[in-house]
Amino acid sequence: MTARTFAAARLAAATLALAAGSAGAQDTLKIGEINSYKALPQNLVPYKQGWLLAQDEINAAGGLLGRKMETVFRDDNANPGDAVRVADELITREKVEVISGVTLSHVGLALTDFARQRKVFFLASGPLSDKVVWDNGNRYTYRLRSGTYALAASVVPEAAKLNKKRWALIYPNYEYGQAAIAAFKENLKKAQPDVEFVAEQAPPLGKLDAGAVVQAIADAKPDAIFNVLFGSDLTKLAREGKTRGLFEGREVVSLLTGEPEYLDPLKDDAPAGWIVTGYPYANIDTPEHKAFLAAYEKKYSDYPRLNSVVGYSAAKALAAGIQKAGSTDTEKLIAAFKGLQFGSPFGPVTFRPQDNQSTLGIYVGRTAVKDGKGVMPSGTYVDGSKLQPSDEQIRKLRANAS
Structure with missing residues (x-):
């Protein structure tokens, strides 16, 4: 082979490889998924598993717009600045067409602002701060999971039925905890005007001095306790409170505690009889959930957690929105998600046009x-x-949404 022939052959091979790569890229629809995988493995291993189960089902049914759905997962290091940097890299280098994800509220708020500035579509799957869709909301950002206000409102009817007058409050001292307490107070006061809040303990997140907090609550002699702690703080509170008898003869209402992610680490120190929000996965007797549970257990040989449902539902929501839009164009996606309906393990879900919030609900038990x-x-x-405020309140909260 002459040098000229060899060079021509190499050029032809390179051209064919480039064409094949281009065709492969066109055959794939890439989603960018950002989350705190290292910081919250107990939440986000199940989340990713749920997402990938949904992706398998979507691709088995023909993919998205005739292309295979592919997800590029990135870690935000539980840091807003890192999340914004990663989002930019996903768009500019990885050429993803949609951004999704986030569990931590402060990271969710950072990406909500990024979506507004860059004019990109963002489906926030799990941040609980309602500022994501209300105070700091924008037309580019939608949220799947119900937020802090809805969580607090969901347990108020059961709390009011207890007819307990003196309540103590325990919450992590940052936006999520403060917002949950405010919503609980507001809604319980409406349901039970004579209620009194006799003690508040607000330790820094992840830095609970369980002995001091339990003693302070006991000294206030409440009739009932409303708790918003989760994770390692919840574990410490439950164990110390059990040791000191804080919960004996007292009703406890607690957000998130019924999720397997938080019950499992407690083992036999788990509290019995608390009114909680959570996920009774073994006893949800609906066709949608039975199908999800069977598919999840078959794929992973494990039971799902609540975040498995969130990850699965987020992927399904994106698929439904993209198919309805017939495109990943930002403006077309925004229009498609207004009032979008899709199926989840918890049944039909709709994205509310007034605030871009989904109606994915909450289990209370x-x-x-x-x-x-x-x-x-x-x-x-x-x-x-x-579980939402009035539309008039929503309009006021979203007055500056753009």
């Missing part, structure tokens, strides 16, 4: 200890559409 393990054996599902 009581905890129990079974076979040395904390469980939420049953629960009542409350549709997210029934």
Whole structure:
């Protein structure tokens, strides 16, 4: 082979490789997924598994717009600045067409602002801060999971039925905890005007001095306790409170505690009889959830956590929105998600046009200890559409949304 022929052959091979790569890129629709995988593995391993299960189902059904759905997962290091940097890299280098994800509220707020500045579509799957869709909301950002206000509102009817007058409050001292307490106070006061809040303990997130907090609550002699702590703080509170008898003869209402992510680490120290929000996965008797549970257990040989549902539902929501839009163009996606309906393991879900919030609901029930393990054996599902402030309040909160 002459040098000229060899060079021509190499050029032809390179051209074919480039063409093949270009064709491969066109056959794939890339989603950028950003989350705190290293910081919150107990939440985000199940989340990613749920997402990938949905992606498998979407691709088996033909993909998105005739292309295979591919997700590029990136870690935000639980840091808003890192999340924004990663989002920019996903768009400019990885050429993703949509951004999704986030569990931590402060990271969610950073990416909400990034979406507004860069004019890119962002589906926030899990941040609980309502500022994501209300005070700091914008037309580019939608949220899947119900937020702090809805969580607090979901347990108020059960709290009011207890008819307890003196309440103590325990919450992490940052935006999520403060907002949850404000919403609980507001809604319980409406339901039970004579209620009194006799003690508040607000330790820094992740830095609970359990002995001091339990003693301060006991000294206030409340009739009932409303708790918003989660993760390692919840574990410390439950164990110290059990040791000191804080919960004996007292009702406890607690957000998030019924999620397997938080009950599992407690083992037989898990509290029994608390009114909680959570996920009674073994006893949800609907066709949608039965199908999800069977598929999840078959794929992973494990039971799902609440974040498995969130990850699965986020991927399904994006697929439904992209198919409805017939495109990943930002403006077309914004229009498609207004009032978008899609199926989830919890049944039909709609994205509300007035605030870009989905109606994915919340299970409320009581905890129990079974076979040395904390469980939420049953629960009542409350549709997210029934847990929001009035449309007039929403309009005021979103007055500056753009």
